Amino acid sequence: TVGTTITLTLMEGEEEYLEPARIRQLIKTYCDFMPVPIKIDGEVANKHEAPWKKSPSSLTDEDYLEFYRYLYPFQEDPLLWIHLNTDYPFVVNGILYFPKLKPDIDITKSSIKLYCNQVFVTDNCEEVVPRFLLPLRGVIDSTDIPLNVSRSFLQGDRTVRRIADYIAKKVGDSLKALYRDDPAKYIASWQDLGNFVKFGSLNDDKFKDQVKDILIFRTTAKLGDAEEAPKVEVQTDEGDAWSDVSDAAKPATDAKGNFYTTLAEYLERNKDKHENRVFYATDEVSQATYLELFKGQGLEVLFMDSFIDTHFIPSLERDYSDVKFVRVDADLDDTLLDKDKQSEIVDPTTNKTRDDEIKEMFEKAINKPRVNIKPQALKGEGAPPAMVLLPEDARRMQETMAMIQQQEMQFPEDHVLMVNTAHPMIQNLLGLSQSTIIGADGGSSPAGDLATLICNQVYDTALMAQKGFDADGMKAFVERSNTLLTKLTER
Numbered sequence: 001t002v003g004t005t006i007t008l009t010l011m012e013g014e015e016e017y018l019e020p021a022r023i024r025q026l027i028k029t030y031c032d033f034m035p036v037p038i039k040i041d042g043e044v045a046n047k048h049e050a051p052w053k054k055s056p057s058s059l060t061d062e063d064y065l066e067f068y069r070y071l072y073p074f075q076e077d078p079l080l081w082i083h084l085n086t087d088y089p090f091v092v093n094g095i096l097y098f099p100k101l102k103p104d105i106d107i108t109k110s111s112i113k114l115y116c117n118q119v120f121v122t123d124n125c126e127e128v129v130p131r132f133l134l135p136l137r138g139v140i141d142s143t144d145i146p147l148n149v150s151r152s153f154l155q156g157d158r159t160v161r162r163i164a165d166y167i168a169k170k171v172g173d174s175l176k177a178l179y180r181d182d183p184a185k186y187i188a189s190w191q192d193l194g195n196f197v198k199f200g201s202l203n204d205d206k207f208k209d210q211v212k213d214i215l216i217f218r219t220t221a222k223l224g225d226a227e228e229a230p231k232v233e234v235q236t237d238e239g240d241a242w243s244d245v246s247d248a249a250k251p252a253t254d255a256k257g258n259f260y261t262t263l264a265e266y267l268e269r270n271k272d273k274h275e276n277r278v279f280y281a282t283d284e285v286s287q288a289t290y291l292e293l294f295k296g297q298g299l300e301v302l303f304m305d306s307f308i309d310t311h312f313i314p315s316l317e318r319d320y321s322d323v324k325f326v327r328v329d330a331d332l333d334d335t336l337l338d339k340d341k342q343s344e345i346v347d348p349t350t351n352k353t354r355d356d357e358i359k360e361m362f363e364k365a366i367n368k369p370r371v372n373i374k375p376q377a378l379k380g381e382g383a384p385p386a387m388v389l390l391p392e393d394a395r396r397m398q399e400t401m402a403m404i405q406q407q408e409m410q411f412p413e414d415h416v417l418m419v420n421t422a423h424p425m426i427q428n429l430l431g432l433s434q435s436t437i438i439g440a441d442g443g444s445s446p447a448g449d450l451a452t453l454i455c456n457q458v459y460d461t462a463l464m465a466q467k468g469f470d471a472d473g474m475k476a477f478v479e480r481s482n483t484l485l486t487k488l489t490e491r
Helices: 019-029 059-072 151-156 159-181 181-186 191-204 205-214 263-269 288-296 307-321 354-366 392-405 424-434 446-464 471-490
Strands: 082-085 090-097 112-114 120-122 139-142 216-219 232-235 242-244 260-264 279-280 324-327 345-347 371-376 386-389 415-420
Touching: 019 120, 059 090, 059 139, 082 159, 090 159, 090 191, 159 181, 159 191, 159 205, 181 191, 191 205, 191 307, 205 288, 216 263, 260 263, 263 324, 279 288, 307 324, 324 392, 345 386, 354 371, 354 415, 354 424, 354 446, 386 446, 415 446, 446 471
Parallel strands: 112 139, 279 324, 371 415
Antiparallel strands: 082 090, 090 139, 112 120, 216 260, 232 242, 386 415
């Protein structure tokens, strides 16, 4: 037969390389996609077909998924993929997959396999792929990447840098095309895809400029509702009939029916309500009370609740220098406050207002000097009796310090207790407190004790929306709840 015979001589102690299983493993690792079949005992031991060398038009979605499952068995299917195919000014072929990300994923570790002429080289592409694309998976095949040099030389190689720029641009172009051509699929993938886009924006200015118009955020607004979008009709071919196409023009939603918006669209839509202010939430569950308050007054809130958003929000603030980002539990917009309910003077001798008396009542009851009691009247019948607020700047400072010290952020002792003076319970509580009669022994009356208990209960209930209690805090809360219920049933 025509061909070349290569004879290998093994060193002593390396007999494992004579074992068929070991040989098959080596073939699968390094020569699995070589364009010629490799046989052991008459059986082909490699696939000898590289999907990335084929034309994208010849591959189906199932072909791409099958290849991914072969490379990364027992993993969830990818969100989407990008086929690389260029031969000028350098040769690069490959298929890159966007996997579903987890919060504990190591974004500094590459999972992309590097090949040269379909021969495996390494599964570490940190010098070839832009840093923000390291979480991607798949294959890159290029004959223009020097292989017999140090890693530090690779980082400075001009061709390697150009290949990295090409890959980043190809990824950005593909994401923009998906956003334009299939917004429903783009939105459905955004929970995981968004982390790639945001991480890339933080690490590469060129990529940030490329994707800035496709950065989207989940919103509380019901976009496309009848009151927000006009009915759209088009004339049919008959010329005298009109068809409603409003549904086709409605914005796409995710599987749960949530709408998404860009930051520019949000600012334009709300410029008359709160110009250059963005309200955002980071936890839909713990901040539910605040969200309902904002939604009840028609204020739109964006969700920035992914693990990367803590770092991404400061980047947005640098790009939108005139815009102030405020978390829903940081401060209350004037739109939420009932300015018509002015606090009248109730004690002419001291000029104390009702708000002053409410403030003093809570300060005395909870006895925490570092808690700032702030009486305000909230709009809406569903507004809670009290809310705990964390000033934006102070909270961010504490988050930064916790990150630097690599510790979990502790709930700040300096915070605001906003007491809703328009709530019936607060008004009744003030009346109960004012009915207190000092006993002969200097102690307070049962009504005064009850008012103190209720004040602490209101404070702890508001606090529960912000943080969980430790063992002592939960024990005190339960005991107080039982005592309070007992006193109320005795009346």
